[in-house]
Amino acid sequence: MAYIYKKGKKWAFRAYMGTDPITGKEIKKSKSGFLTQKDAKLAAALFERQFHNGEYIEPLKITFETMCKDWLKHYESQGSKVSSIRARRIALDRVIDDLGQIPIQKITKKAYQDTIDKLANTFSSNYISSIHSSTNMVFVYAQENKLIKEIPTKGIKLPKKKKTVSDLEQGNEIHEKFLEKEELEEFLTITKNDGLEGDLLAFTMLAYTGLRIGEMIALKWSDIDFDEHTLRVIKTYYNPTNNKLKYTLLTPKTEGSIRTITIDPLLVAMLTQHKQQQEKIIKDNKPFYKDNDFIFSTNEGYPKTIKHLSIRMQRLLKKTSIQKQVTPHSFRHTHTSLLIEANVHIKEIQERLGHSDINTTMDIYAHMTKNIKKEASNKFSNLMKDLSKNLID
Numbered sequence: 207m208a209y210i211y212k213k214g215k216k217w218a219f220r221a222y223m224g225t226d227p228i229t230g231k232e233i234k235k236s237k238s239g240f241l242t243q244k245d246a247k248l249a250a251a252l253f254e255r256q257f258h259n260g261e262y263i264e265p266l267k268i269t270f271e272t273m274c275k276d277w278l279k280h281y282e283s284q285g286s287k288v289s290s291i292r293a294r295r296i297a298l299d300r301v302i303d304d305l306g307q308i309p310i311q312k313i314t315k316k317a318y319q320d321t322i323d324k325l326a327n328t329f330s331s332n333y334i335s336s337i338h339s340s341t342n343m344v345f346v347y348a349q350e351n352k353l354i355k356e357i358p359t360k361g362i363k364l365p366k367k368k369k370t371v372s373d374l375e376q377g378n379e380i381h382e383k384f385l386e387k388e389e390l391e392e393f394l395t396i397t398k399n400d401g402l403e404g405d406l407l408a409f410t411m412l413a414y415t416g417l418r419i420g421e422m423i424a425l426k427w428s429d430i431d432f433d434e435h436t437l438r439v440i441k442t443y444y445n446p447t448n449n450k451l452k453y454t455l456l457t458p459k460t461e462g463s464i465r466t467i468t469i470d471p472l473l474v475a476m477l478t479q480h481k482q483q484q485e486k487i488i489k490d491n492k493p494f495y496k497d498n499d500f501i502f503s504t505n506e507g508y509p510k511t512i513k514h515l516s517i518r519m520q521r522l523l524k525k526t527s528i529q530k531q532v533t534p535h536s537f538r539h540t541h542t543s544l545l546i547e548a549n550v551h552i553k554e555i556q557e558r559l560g561h562s563d564i565n566t567t568m569d570i571y572a573h574m575t576k577n578i579k580k581e582a583s584n585k586f587s588n589l590m591k592d593l594s595k596n597l598i599d
Contacts, residue, residue, distance in 0.1 A: 208250035213238045219250035223257055266353060270313060270344075271306035273353070274298045277344045287456050289444045297333075297340040300325055310348055315358045326365035334364055384539035385413075387547070389528050396525050404510070405518050407476050408502060412534060414470050416541030416559045419534040420444065421463070423509050424455055426499040427481065435474050438466040439560060448513040450504060462562030477501070 208221040218238030225232055235253055240246040278298075282291050304321040305313055318341070326334050342359040349357055385393065390413055397406050411422055415437065423443040430437055442463075445453040458464050480501070487505055488495050496507035503509055516534055523532055530536070538559070545555050552568070 208247075208254060210243060210246050210250065212243075216240055217243050217246035219246045219253075221250055221253055221257075223254070266311060267309050268311075268353065269307050270310050271302050273310045273348055274302060274306075274344055277347045280347065281343070287444075288454060289446075289456060292446060293336070294340045294343075297337045298344065300329075300337050301341050310345075311354055313358050315360075315362070318358045319362055322362060323365055331364070331366055338362065338364060384536055384543045385528065385530070385532065387544060389526075389530075390540055390544075392526050393522065393528065397522050400525055401522060402518060404480070404502065405522065407480050408510075408515055409519065409522075409537065410476060411473060412537035413540055414473055415467060416538045416545075418442065418459070418463075418538060418560075419512055419515065421458065421560075423500075423502050423512065423515075425501045427501060428499055430477060430501070432474060432478065435469055435471065436466050437469050440464055443509055443512070445511055448511045450506075450508045450511055453509060453511075458560065460560070460562040462557075463560035465557065465560050467558050 208219045210217065210219050212218075216238060217240040218236065219240075220236045221234060223233040223235070235257075237249060237253075240249060278291065278295060281294060286294075301318075301321055304324070305317065308317070322334065322338060325337060329337070338359065342357070345354065345357045345359050348354045394406070394410060394413070397409055401409075408422070411417065412419065415422075417425075417439065420442040421439050424441045425437070429440070439458060441455045442458050443453060444456050484501075484503070488497060488507075491505055491507075494506055498507060498509075500507065500509045502515075512534065519532070519534060542555060542559060545558070
C-alpha cells in the first residue's frame, strides 16, 4: 500500500513493494510533484498495478548508442559470424548518427520513422530493410530486458523508391544486374585473349556455377570431385581489410548455401589444367609457398582477395563494349538468367544457387533477359499470325 503525503505545496507518494530476493533490499518507489492528493493516489495505484503485473519499467538514461553496443556484445556471444556482426554494426551506425545520444526510452515511433525516411534518400530499399532489421533487434532486446515498454520500430513503413517518368523513358538497361549471353561471351573471349594468370578460370567459374565470390575464393581442391564432376560449397572467404594474410573462412551465408553442384565439363578441364600449373608454381616456390589447398591462390599460397579479382575484372571490362555496372556478383545473376533461359525449374535454380528463401530466386527471376522477352513476343506473333494478316492491307 502506498503512503500519500504533502510535500511543500504539492503531493507525493512512497510505495513499498517488498524485498528483492537477490539483493535483500527493500523495493520502494517515490515520486513527487503532483498538484492534488487524488493525482498522487492515481499515480501510486498505476505504479503498484504495473509492478505486480510485471509491466513497470524503471526510468533510465541509457542512450540508443549504448544500447546498440550492449546488444552487439550479446549478438556476438550467440556465435554470430564475424561478417554478420560487422554488417549489423555498420547498419546500426546509420541510425546512431541520428538517434545515438537520445535515451532509448524516449525514442518515439515518429522519430524513428523520420530517421528511416531520411536514410531512404541515400540508400537502396534493400539496405534500408537491413538497417531496419538490425535496429529492430536492438529494441526487441531492450524490451526483453524490461528497459522499454514499447518497440518504436514496430509497424514502421519502409519507404519504397518509385520510378519517375524520366527513369522509365531513359530505361534502366545500364543498371541490369546480369550480362546477356552475348555479353558474357564477349567478356570471356577478351579474358581468354587479354586476361592475366587465373583470370579465365575465375570468371568462367563464377559465370558457370553462380557461386558467390566469397564461396569461390574459399574453394579447395578437396571440394572438387573430378570423377563425379561436382563441386561442394561448405565455406566462404571473409576479409574486410583485403590483407591477404588476415582472412577468415566462415560457414556459408545460410544452411541452404551448403550444397553440392554439378559442374560443366569445360570447368573440369580448366580445373585440371590449372591444377597442373599450380603444382609447378608450388614446386618453384616450395620454400615460401604456404600450401593450404586453395584453388585460387597467390604464388605464396594465400587465397586471392576479392579486391584483387574485382580490379582484374574492371581491367577486362574496359576492353569490352559492355556498358553496365558489373561486379563479381553480376556473374551470379548472369548464371541465374541463363538457367531461366535454358528452362531450368525454379526449384532447381534455388538449390543450385543456395538460396534458402525461394523469394530471393524469384526476385532474380523477375529480371528476364532480352532473349526471353523477344521469344515471348515472337511466340505471340506466330500465334496471332492468321488474325494479324487480315488487319492490314
